[in-house]
Amino acid sequence: MQKKVQKLILDGNEAVARIAHKTNEVCAIYPITPSSPMGEHAEAFSAKGQTNIFGDIPRIIEMQSEGGAAGAVHGSLQGGALTSTFTASQGLLLMIPNMYKIAGELLPTVFHIAARTIATHALSIFGDHSDVMATRQTGFGMLFGGTVQEAQDFALIAQVATLKARVPFLNVFDGFRTSHEIQKIDGISDDVIHKMMPLDKIMEHKERALNPKNPVIRGTSQNPDVFFQAREAANLFYQRTPRIVQETMDEFYKLTGRKYELFDYIGHPEAEEVIIIMGSGEGPVKETIETMVAEGDKVGALIVRLYRPFDIGYFIDKLPKTVQKIAVMDRTKESGSVGEPLYLDVVAAYAESDRPMPAIVGGRYGLSSKEFNPTMVKAIFDNLNAETPKNHFTVGIIDDVSKTSIPIDKLFHTKKSTFNCLFYGLGSDGTVSANKNSIKIIGDTTDHYTQGYFVYDSNKAGSQTISHLRFGPDPIYSTYLINTADFIACHKFNFIDRYDIIGKAKKGGTFLLNAPYSKDEIWERLPEKTQQGIIDKELKFYVIDATKVAHEAKLGRRTNTILQTCFFAISGILPKEDAIKRIKNAIVKSYSHKGDAIVQMNFNAVDKSLENLFEVTYPKKVTSSKAFKSFVTNNATTFTKEVLAMSMAGKGDLLPVGVFMPDGTFPTGTSQYQKRDIADFIPVWDDVDLCTQCNKCSLICPHSAIRAKVVDESMVSEFPETLGSVAAKGRPFDKEKDKYILQVSPYDCTGCNLCVEICPAVSKEDENFKAINMHSKKEVVEVEAANWNHFIELPNYDRKELKVDNVKGSQFLQPLFEFSGACPGCGETPYIKLLTQLWGDNMVIANATGCSSIYGGNLPTTPYTTNNDGRGPAWANSLFEDNAEYGLGLKLALNAKQARAQKLLKLLEP
Ligand code: SF4
Ligand code: SF4
Known part of the structure; x- marks a missing residue:
């Protein structure tokens, strides 16, 4: 067992990049959201002279595209180097031709994937499994992690397994939800990595490399007489891979105490209804099942870790024999198919097993990072409980067109053991960076587990950001947004006129508002609903003019450290002096390269923060008649008022399918x-x-x-x-x-x-x-x-x-x-x-x-x-990769139209 476990506070991308950098000699990279930070971290580690476990500085090379990166990985592997890459979405699709080659040549490698939506009717930078599912036929193994901890651990397990099995792997974790979620996790020591990495298999890989001392030829062109047989020749490698992965997981357990199986079952040992899922959806499933089992429900869930190669024996063995109904949840959509990929695999696995076939339905959830929380998991079990469970259903949306959606019981709650905070900021105002610092401060200073997740839309700047921070004594599996907050801060005063900022505050919680008004003026500036909410929820209400403090401290619009200081001062999470000392340490770390004057300006701002922070004593009755401002002007079009304004108000989740054009068309002129x-x-x-x-x-x-x-x-x-x-x-x-x-x-x-x-x-x-x-x-x-x-x-x-x-x-x-x-x-x-x-x-x-x-x-x-x-x-x-060609196509069409118009005009000539 690992003697002293180093606690790390980082996001999924950094956790994975650390392992990839320690276990490889070459990384060929190309950036694409949300996987780019993995390549950036690897590059930064090498630039700082950090070595891998063999004592060498890995060579990080940025290519011209993901297709180029995959080609470079392919060549480097044939040259005998331990080689990796990082990507997502269309980037992964550009790698597909080389993935077939790499798998076909049994080259050991791990591609680390922050899984992201593939562009269809629209582009989306957010997360689902449509990218990785589009590669499941390439011959790569696929390990799915659902948390930052698992993404890190599976990075090593996949690396070891690929060397032993000679089957290349994708180490998959959910884009944004896991890649960008900050968690306090247990690190993996170099000692453990050394013990896990199979030196004999590494040597075999190097000995197989192309070498004029012992020349061979690969990548030949084959004809009908031999191609088929040669293609079947690798079957045994795939057959033995699941066992190798399980053995690697067992070895990892012995060294770290963290136990994983190819399929992890959780829940009642005699469950009758079971959800099958993979990726970060496991968090809300786990929480819901704990609550439901404690209330006597016979429910459970199977978390798929090794999706490819899919091992029917391991899969069937892990499911209780009592199972009568199964909901298979896919985070992707395959239009026109019988069902989504995991659903089809589960049905086929049962059909090929010696178990009687239970009732199996498939459902879609979480496309493009759509929220997936315990109320939705409960809805899936409610659907299974129905006399005729809906098949090919969706959860988390309202489908008024093809009626696929299932209803959600919003009153369902799981037990909460964390202190929850919400921070509303303006894009680029420093709120998110300050909160990242706060998580580190709390995680480093206390025994608490910490989680930070940051919601921003893809506007470049100036839109709203919402930071979701959780702290607590137990590991945090809540991979969904906070719905009840102990502390809410609004860093931009204008938001108060438009959003129900305190709507998610719990009774007796705390509300901090950055406002250009004093503690005596602020009450009258609030909308009626906000006043009512503060009174009803008996909130402790604080106000500070952080913009003025920042201005006086010559920090311009940067109010982040000021509001961070206020958060620590009034939340009571840490002793005030201790928190301030650590904020100042963080300032030195962040700004010392900009000079002492900048550091001192920030110190002054911190010191002035508390002098300008006031608790507001408010009346017990509402005095305002001000309604929330509309998100659009009165002269807006009906579509803008009824559809786009909902999205602006943060209520886009409530828009039903029927309001959208099915081909992705939108009107212009709406800004x-x-x-x-x-x-x-x-x-x-x-x-x-x-x-x-x-x-x-x-x-x-x-x-x-x-x-x-x-x-x-x-x-x-x-x-x-x-x-x-x-x-x-x-x-x-x-x-x-x-x-x-x-x-x-x-x-x-x-x-x-x-x-x-x-x-x-x-x-x-x-x-x-x-x-x-x-x-x-x-x-x-x-x-x-x-x-x-x-x-x-x-x-x-x-x-x-x-x-x-x-x-x-x-x-x-x-x-x-x-x-x-x-x-x-x-x-x-x-x-x-x-x-x-x-x-x-x-x-x-x-x-x-x-x-x-x-x-x-x-x-x-x-x-x-x-x-x-x-x-x-x-x-x-x-x-990304075809705009010149796409533009040329448009031009050719316009030329054709013009030529036809000219021809028609000529016909009119007398
Ligand atoms: S009006 Fe002036 S200040 Fe305002 S956005 Fe334009 S350039 Fe900037
Ligand atoms: S138009 Fe007038 S206000 Fe604008 S830049 Fe020229 S001088 Fe200045």
Whole structure:
């Protein structure tokens, strides 16, 4: 047994990368979310000079694609090196041709996979098993881990087993849920790795390598006379692999005390109803079964570890003979098939066994990281309990089209033994990093197990993040989102007007709010429902103006360490002084490379935090009549109001199947209705006479949030008094009649400051005053919003009159790309905006995968829009690797259309 177990606090990617780096000589990598951190860690380990267990620094080589990485792995294995790679989703699909070769040549390797959804009607960076299931025919073994601990342990078990069996392996764990979940786990010492790694098998692998001393030929071309027989020649290797994996697991158990089996059974020994599942879904299944068995239900679950090769003997032996009904849960969808892959395997396994066939139904869950929690597991057992259980069902969605979904009993609860915290932050505001630090601090300082999971959408920045942190005395299997929180913090005040932030607070819990209001003012600023919730739940309510503290400490918008300090001060998880000491240590670690001054600024912010933290004494009755703000403007389309707004409100899970177009089509022009309202400071056109009307501010704005128009002076009389205008300068304008206006959209501006920075019009009297200047939004927002609402309805100048081949002229054209979710200050979007101003009414876009496909095509809203004639860019994205070809295809189709139109026109010639 491992003598002293090192506790590690890390996520699944890092846990796996550590083992891969210690057990390999070469890693050929290519990044793809959510597996990229594994390659990055391996690269960083080697860059720091860390060695593998043989004392060598592994060579990490980044290739041009996943196809290239797989090719390099293939070659390196034939050269005799221990070699690995990391990937997910389409990246894994690009490896398939080489995977057949590697398996066909019996080369030992492990590919570590953070399993992710394959793009179909839409791309998704989130997790399910559609990628790995698309490779189950390649001949690779497949081990599934459901937790960070298992992902790490199976990385080693797979590595040892592949060397012994000569069958290559995928070490699979769920993208995001496991790859990005931070857990406190038991590490594996080098001593254990040394003992596990079979040196004789490593030597055999090296001796088989291509070598001119003993030359052989591989990868030949074969004909009908021999190919078939040679293909069957490897059968015995697959037949013995399950036994080898089990023996490896047994050896691992002896050395570490952690026991695994090819199929792990949990639950009642005489269970009548059983769920079969693999991956991170095992967590809620385990918790639900514990609760149900304690209440006397005869239920159980079989957790599949070794999915390929699938061993019927081991599988059947692990299931109680009492089983009458089985639900097989697949985290993938195979349209048109009899059933999903695990379901088909289970049915076939029973058919080939000597056991009578129980009632077996298949279900789908968790596609694209859809939530899977104990209420859903209970729903699966309720379905099994029905007289005629629904087959090929779905759980976790409402399917009003083909009626596959099963109902969920929301009142079902499992026992909770953890302290649960929720933190609402704005993307890139540092909330997630601070919480990662907090987990490390708590995990290092206490005996508690810790878990951190971070929910963000794929917007580049500026959207909401929710950090889910659990701490407790027992190992944490809750691989699902927190529903009842002991502590809730809202780091962005604007959220309070839109979201039911305290909806998940438990009675007597604690609520921390970052707000630009004092403890005496804050109560009146809350919506009615929030006040009612605080009173009903008897919350301890704290407020701090962290933005002001950060500003005074010269930290700009970085409020993370301030709010982290408040969390430790009021949650009582650690003694306050101890926590502050550790936060400061973390600051030194994070910022010392930026210099002492930055470290000191953060120290000051920490010290000032507690002086500015106040408990709010609130009345016992509601005083507000304020409702939550709508997520979209009143003029939004019905689809935007009924569908997209639900997604913006964080209620997308409640949307039924029937509201979606089955081919993935969505309307454009919807970002105009989503007022994200994320800036604390916005620009105001302060001096119309100082302004040179150069339009540089408009050109540079990444969000099309500041715009210029020239209108006839007859319209000025209808302007709100606050909307400024001035005689328009330059051609083609008539300075006697035409008025120039510059206006910002306050709820779409991200406060990036670029427009003010580029403005050349500086006051002679005050060098800090320009034609436009940043103002505190809360002081100007009402006026500027009214101005914008009027401005946007004003006509655009006749484009035929404008000279548009210069900065100034181009900015009077309507942008057909606006208010995207790109990062504040983005350098790409101004160019896209300009393209749409010049040619947007005639554009068809084949968008390469990357930032521009995310801010361009990420739901809920889309920034491409239309002009008054309804014309605008039509947009689509194919794959990471084929955009040039995809664009060429679009062009060929357009050419064909054009040729036909020309032919038809010619027919009309007299
Ligand atoms: S601050 Fe940034 S987002 Fe706002 S108007 Fe200026 S350039 Fe645009
Ligand atoms: S950059 Fe400055 S001078 Fe130029 S149009 Fe904008 S506000 Fe006026």
